[in-house]
Amino acid sequence: MTATVGGHAKPQSPTIAKHTRTAWIWPVLTLLAMLALLEAASRLGLVNPLIVPPPSEIVQALFVLAGQQYFWENFYWTAFEATAGFTMGVGLGFASGLIIGISNFARKSVYPLAVAVQSTPQVAIAPLFLIWFGFGIAPRVFFAALSCFFPVLVAVVVGLNAADQDARTLLRSLGASRWTMFRKLLLPASLPTIFAGLRLAVPASLVGAIVGEFVGGNIGLGVMITTFNSQLQIAESFALVVVLALMGYGSYLVVELLDRRIVSWSHRDS
Template identity: 35%
Template sequence: MSDAITSETGLDAASRTASGHSLAILLARALFLVAFLALWQLAVAFGYADPAFVSSPEGVARALLALAGTGDLYANLITTLIEIVLSFLLSVTLGIASALILDRSDWLNRILSPFLTAFNSMPRIALGPLFILWFGIGIASKVVLATSIGYFIMLLSTLGGLKNVDRDLLLMSRLFGASELRLFRDIRLPWALPGIFAGLRLTLIYCSAGAVIGEMIAAQSGLGVLVEAFSGRFDVASVMALMLVIAFVVMTLTALMDLAERHLLRWSKGSTNVPG
């Protein structure tokens, strides 16, 4: 029994050094950001870069404040958020459900896989104008465009996660008398969870891109409409300010997902005795 006790102390030591590092890392990050912004600002100030093309940190900050002040931002932000959340939820539910069916049914998988690959090989962004023709310039066309990308990411990552389930775990469960439902709930799904979470993160990013790009093609409201309008006027600072807003939204949603992942996958995090 002493073997596990020694390895436990080793683990504690490892986690201590990890938390010791995190403050230094935060400082280094702040330093990196400050250095980047200073370099940018100075390059513009001393005439090495043209603010008409690259704006400046100060200009972006002003644009951000102006956007926040008019209230124009919020209505558009809400539209984009609704599109992202709807397409994300659709991608996740449809993607996971299809992966489960394809994983269980080999013949269906063999029939459908060339068609799925073909559709997934198309640049969906280029289909944007067609989606708008079919589903109108409202929210629906953007949700379809974003889902057409996110769905495949979710499908493929879940399928990948469900593959190579440990045969011994399945055999052990079957021999104890487990039903197919239990095999799914207690073995296959937890086994696929790391793959599913990797897919969730990518799906969120691509759904956000799909929604904004869809809005840029044709829409009544949304951050993409604003991006398109500012780009048309060569208002670089405002376009960059909008990019920051979108990045902030996606990062917030990702952080929520990380929280869920940390809870659900705590068995796989830092669980081995060997660091690295």
């Protein structure tokens, strides 16, 4: 791989390239070792399998669930809720962050209120969404949107304030308009921080959808987990947790790929 410096292609360091290719090995080995220890502990009776089933039973339950139509129906609705909530939350968070980041009045009057709302435990707000929006899919989507709204808002505000002050002064001295200042300096400088907020918002939207299903859902993976727990089908519950982990990690990798594509200059040495 190469990096462009001064208009010329600079080969990437062999050490960095080797590290990039082998970065996945240690996490995979660590995970396999943990699973092997858990399997052995469960088989030897050191861990109650009713509380923590052996990984082999979890994998078996996962394959059984994958062959059931009702699993994919619930999977679809959870994915839809998280995706719709993420889209809504990111859009509103980005727009609100722009207003707060650019306007001194909004930063002084609105931003402290937003921080106060963010400090409120969002799980305590979830039952209110059922009162406001009913027991359909709407409260779960809105709660997922709320869960990822604040990370994006804060990231945008912090990113817009991260632009170099000397560069701001230079553009003002050249007579640049506010739009030019935003397009040429503020937005590019804020993109790494914004993508950091997006990486936090991805799992937050999934957590928001699941919490909404726990509180008042009638379909979704969260409802399935609640049902399996009540029936002491612990292996199935763990299998669904694995599915949620894969969903969250897969979404995170998509945002990471977009980050490396759009904000490529901040990943030249990684």
